[in-house]
Amino acid sequence: MSIPQYFSATYSEARQKFLKACEKRGLVVENNLNPNAKGREGEELYMDVARLGPEDASKVLFVSSGTHGGEGFCGSGIQVALLEQNYLESLPEDVAVVFIHAINPYGFSHVRRVNEDNIDLNRNFRDFSEPLPDNGAYQEVHDMIVPADWDGPAREAAEKAIEAYIQKNGMPKYQAAVSGGQYIKPNGIFYGGSKPAWSNETLRAVTAKHAGNAAHVALLDIHTGLGPYGYGELIYVGDLDGIDRAMEWYDGEVTSHETGTSSSAPVTGTMNKGITESVPNATNTCVAIEYGTLELMEVLNSLRADNWLYAYGDVDSELGQKIKKQVRDAFYCDADDWKEMVWKRGIETIEKAIKGLAKS
């Protein structure tokens, strides 16, 4: 089969492909049912987990998809292609690779970035007993981000206000205010929640189970929506002690917002914390691979539109369906050249991670 055929049009299709590919490889799949939500077609929602390599490996690589729901079309395609094409048939000694399919299956099925509670999981991994960060910057932009209507005067006023904000403060400041993570507006975007979400707790349990005795844990969490079309930026997400090691593994191509080299704004509560806190004694090398789709403003506007739709609109209306298409396009370029690009970069990166882990 050609690479594009391993990608899917819906969560259900993606899940079936993943399960079938695992079965072909003789892998046992753990199905973690999300008891709190159903899919767009009324289907059950699962975070599925499969492992290649020895049970007692001391070096474990997690390759995960769908932390941001609909971004899972990309990650799932890479996972399925890898399994179907018989990659990683022989792993280095003492190395295991764990595939996590659809960390946020609700968002994958409904083609949303967020989970069933409008939570951005990649802002949800924090200690909620500690004081929450100051969200003054988000407070300033919230009303522009979520206007009361999407095709009337409130929207028009919001667009003008955003334009003025960017003119005054610059695009990076707007991106940081919007996407940094906020804990004050449950109906806003990039909302981090008020307690650990189901996906957060489940991911921690999966990590503890699969890497409980590991000495070194690596993560490649697959995302889309930032950067140039089809290019996979490797964004370092661990604590900065490990960045030199990641640079070595990935041929110096790792970026970080701490060092000002990433297309991502500084963010808080990212999911690598769930991995490292579940195996506190292991060395960790965590990277998000972020594939570009559309221009940044188009992506941010699609997320605003989607947020408005679930706060005030009707998904089944004409406007609702138009917005859903806009969101899907921001997450996933349904084009063969894009799929070939993300696959090639994906498998090369996974192979580098395994090599790096083996040598560590």
Ligand SMILES: [Zn+2]
């Ligand atoms: Zn993402």
